[in-house]
Amino acid sequence: MDVDKGHPVSTPILPVAAGKQQAKKVILHRTNVWKLSIAAIVLLAVSQWTLIQSRVDLKTSVRAPVHADQILDKCRLLNVRPGPPEDFSLREHSDRFVPGTKATLIKNAKIWTGKLNGLEVLQGDVLLQNGLIKGVGIIDKAALTSIRAEDLVEVDANGAWVSPGIVDMHSHLAVTSLPLLGGSQDGNSFKGPVLPWLRALDGLNTRDDAYRLSISGGVTTALVLPGSANAIGGQGILIKLRPTAERSPTSMLLENPYSTNTSEYDPHRAFRFRQMKHACGENPDRVYSGTRMDTTWAFRQAYNKAREIKIAQDEYCAKALEGDWTGLAGQFPEDYQWEALVDVLRGRVKVHNHCYESVDLDDMVRITNEFQFSIAAFHHAHETYLVPETLKKAHGHPPAIALFATNARYKRESYRGSEFAPRILANNSLQSDHPVLDSRFLLYEAQQAHYYGLDANLALLSVTGTPAQIIGQDHRVGFIEKGYDGDLVLWDSHPLALGATPQEVWIDGIPQITTPHVHKKPEQLQHVPKTPNFDEEVAKTLQYNGLPPLLPDRSDKDTVVFTNVSEVLTREMHKIHALFTPQASPGVVVVQGGVVVCAGSDTACDSFMRQEARHIDLQGGSISPGLMSFGSPLGLQEIQAEADTADGYVLDPLLADVPDIIGGDRAVIHAIDGLQFTTRDALLAYRSGVTGGITAPKASGFLAGVSTAFSTSALHSLEKGAIIQKDVALHVSVFHGGFPSVSTQVATLRRLLKGHGKGALGHWFAKVSGGKVPLVIDVHNADTIASLLRLKKEIEEERDVQLKFVFSGATEAHLLAKEIAEAGAGVILAPSRPFPLAWEQRRMRVAAIPLPGPPLSEQNSVAVLRAENVTVALGVSEAWQARNTRFDVGWAALEAGGSFNKHEAIALATVNLEKLLGMHKCHDDLVATVGGNLFDLSSKVAAIISPRRGLVDIL
Ligand SMILES: *[C@@H]1O[C@H](CO)[C@@H](O)[C@H](O)[C@H]1NC(C)=O
Ligand SMILES: *[C@@H]1O[C@H](CO)[C@@H](O)[C@H](O)[C@H]1NC(C)=O
Ligand SMILES: *[C@@H]1O[C@H](CO)[C@@H](O)[C@H](O)[C@H]1NC(C)=O
Ligand SMILES: *[C@@H]1O[C@H](CO)[C@@H](O)[C@H](O)[C@H]1NC(C)=O
DSSP states (O other): OOOOHHHTOOOOOOOHHHHHHHHHHHHHHHHHHTTTHHHHHHHHHHHHHHHHHHHHHSSSSSOOTTTTTHHHHHHHHTTTTTTTTTGGGGGGSSOOOOOOOOEEEEEEEEOOOOHEEEEEEEEEEEEEEEEEEEEESOOOOOHTTOOOOEEEEEEETTTOEEEEEEEEEEEEEBBOSSBBOOOGSSSSSSOSOOTOOOBBGGGGOOOHHHHHHHHHHTEEEEEEEOOOOSSSEEEEEEEESEEEEEOOGGBBBBSOOOOSSOOOOTTTBBBOOOOEEEETHHHHHTTTTOOHHHHHHHHHHHHHHHHHHHHHHHHHHHHHHOOOOOTTTTTEEEEEEGHHHHHHHTEEEEEEEOOOOHHHHHHHHHHHHHTTTOOOOEEEEGGGOOOHHHHHHSSSSOOOOEEEEEEOOOSGTTTTTTTTTTHHHOOOOEOOTHHHTTTTGGHHHHHHHHTTTOOOOHHHTTTHHHHHHHOOOOSSSSSSSSSBBOOEEEEETTTTTTOOOOOEETTEEEEEEEEEOOOOOGGGSSSOOOOOOHHHHHHHHHTTOOOOOOEEEESSSSEEEEEEEEEEEEETTTEEEEEEOHHHHOEEEEEEEEEEEEEOOOHHHHHHHHHSSSSEEEEEEEEOOOOEEEEOTTTSSTTTTTTTBOOOOOOOOTTTTGGGGGGGOOOOOOOGOOOOOSHHHHHHHHHEEEEEEEOOOBOOOEEEEEOOEEETTOSTTSSSTSESOOOOEEEOOOSSSSSHHHHHHHHHHHHIIIIIHHHHHHHHHHHHHHTTSSSEEEEEHHHHHHHHHHHHHHHHHHHOOOOOOEEEOOOOOOGGGHHHHTTTOOOEHHHHHSSOOOOOTTTTOOOSOOOOTTTTTTTOOHHHHHHHOEEHHHHHHHHGGGHHHHHHHHHHHHHTSSSSOHHHHHOOOHHHHHHHHTOSSOOEEEEEEEOTTTTTOOEEEEEEEEEETTTEEEE
16 A cells, blocks of 8 residues: 555645644543553553654655544544443433333332342332432432422332343344244344344334233343354344333334444443354354354354454554554545454454354354454353363353253254253353243243252342343343342242242333232242252263263162152042142151052051161152143154154145055054154153153144153153053144145045045044044134134034044133133143244233233133133143143142142143043053152152052152
8 A cells, every 4th residue: 555646636744743743642542541540641652652753753744544533533443442431320310211200119128139149138128210220228318308209109019029120131032023924034144154244123123022021021131133044143232122102123222332323322432332143053054054164164254354354454543543644545444344243353242152062162262262352152052061161261251151941952952951051050141042932931941040950149140140241231230239220020929939920020110011910929939949959960961971861760679668748649530639638747658569558657657668668758748640741742853953863744635645655645643653762851851750741743734643642761662651542632733824724724624524534534533523532633823713613513513422622732712711611622721821923822912811921911821711611731842841841830820829729730731631632541650759849949859650660760
């Protein structure tokens, strides 16, 4: 580059003196920004001054470019660090304050502030004013008296817990809007592997149904990220979830980093952090049909480009700021497409890296060192707990980690995912990946992490303060502290207790739930659950590189004696029945050959006690029926996304020609033929008290086939008791959005039910229309359910026989509770807590009958259906969820606010399921839990008693 040649004629020539002055000003400015000590300023100023002096002496005049001032301004800003200005904590108003919002005094609360590493709990009040927290604990009298009575709302917390608003640092809320429709998928671009210039803000929809639902779970702030289809997928954006008067995406932003001329910091004092998505491993590989090597090269190529620009800028500015324009052609070296990635190298962007396996983590750590930048957090990060030394080697600082609690094994990269990872990593964040998990229940992730051993203070921090730190917002959200944003949640129990539900949520000091429905929770839920000891499991997880053996140990003694048992529940004739309940003193249960031979007091069972036996102290725990899992491909796959590990999909006669060799459109597929045993999901379910599974073949469209019921711990299908019932029910699904139409699907059912089917299919439909076998119809939409009820009646009138219809999924079934009851049909809710993922699931909140559950509605679907005497059961959709059935059931009962008892809750995943599916073979396994009952976050499954298989498994 040559200054003299390339320059416009009009370029002013700076006199030497002016050049000196300019340089001096620059030096002062830079040192100001760098916040150096006075001594350093003097030193630097002097030395640079000398340097400039000597250089200027060599030349008598220097041409500066036309926009020299602007360029120098850019140069000065290159090294400004993002973060709040120093006086940020002195602010009186939030930049997000909505004028007219009244101040709120929350009185008499137990305040978990998040401070002191999450150990501080204050008893007292919180004052919200001007969108900020103005006082915590004991409120300054003066602060209160300065507020006019009519401008102050008082809320009596009655001793309930208050926490900071929940911060979700991995969400696709609003870029993948619910309900999902073809046009609402704005989260991924497929235009190339490297797209740092894309902004999630540009796809941030305001119509997502999930905002309100997530707020009702206490979520106040989210980092909305682009998806993982690209190595570099674009820039994420921070939002507060509340609706704004302006109704625009921009008005939802928290610390908008882009120049929009609203609420900006003065850039000469401070910048705002930007956030950027990176992804390694399978996702970008698959989208661009490359390999790990290709993706890693894509990163190198991109960062090399950014590094070249950065070096050019730094060299340019080093000279320009010294007033030496020699060799600097007019243009400041920059490229709009790459500026965000250059900013990563300048440490001004929080990099959020979707990255699972050791190989990928290692690749990224090497890349950070090669290009000298830091990763804010590895997300998903299922193998991070196995490679702590690798993480420490990352440039700058070890990346933080964002995890799921128990969601794993959905793809190869998540196969070593462990429920103990949050405990092993300790200081981590939990993520929703919404809508992968419903962010409304992000707190449940913390509850589970706590259950599996993460300390309570860190578990609560993992969804509040820690993510706030990671995204660079801990100066205003994630903690309860004077001067912080008025984002709070008042809970109905301790936040780590199962089913904790907000009584109210404030964002920027504004209450978000207009008419909260609150059930009074039992006293025991007002405390941190005393969780079980999993030390041995943790040690094994590490010893076996994340794949500890999961097969249970069979008891070597024929007689097993359970002591300190507080309660024994069994199933009898489709009812849960108490064999004994807590008396003055806990009892014993003696099992021989897998059969309970005595249950009662020590003395009553004395004769058995004297035999050689294995003794298990349940510490006040209980024995209750083994649960059944329904609705997922449990037992048909090891890793969901890996075809080689799964049974696969059945061919659908409505979508394609089914080959003659299997019977064409007369074929019926039986799940039992595809069963796999000892899958990790099945064994983990077993270890969580789910001793049986009912699984249908995986449908690709309308027809699934015949389900089977199996034991989750058997070694193979030929083992004694491995199959509970060979054939259970016939399964179909009727959904919108597929091909052909819903009406065609119903017409097909009509024809088959009227006896027009042939071959095996005709045979099975004859059983259905003879009322002998249940027809399970996977359906969510209330209108479709209504059509199916009409069809049922039509066939019944024709044949004078009652058909067994079961609606599974059934998110909108509550709208027809009465009609379903009258028709004698049953319902299996899956998922058990509604989520408007698809359009046909969205009416979980029709104005007249809103049923998302508390705090948005008084009742949940289970309670409403039960009130009409519909037989209801709960199911899941993915195999990893089977293990959590015990908590789903307990939670459903809590949401129903005590409208049904413990027996009825257990029935939701046992006898009701068996009754609905017409199971005639007995599933009589029992689960012994130590330290509490099956639903308690304080209990752990200690043993499984199986009369059918004649054994006791010790876990
Ligand atoms: C924002 O726009 C207003 C009106 O156009 C202008 O007066 C103000 O200086 C702008 N602020 C910034 C920071 O650019
Ligand atoms: C926990 O992690 C956050 C985010 O990485 C970090 O800012 C904080 O200092 C860590 N806290 C502790 C106690 O290590
Ligand atoms: C039974 O277990 C409970 C809960 O751990 C304990 O408080 C009690 O002392 C135990 N009773 C006996 C007799 O061991
Ligand atoms: C449901 O069944 C109970 C017990 O049989 C009965 O008392 C009640 O009236 C029934 N409710 C409805 C809505 O039919």
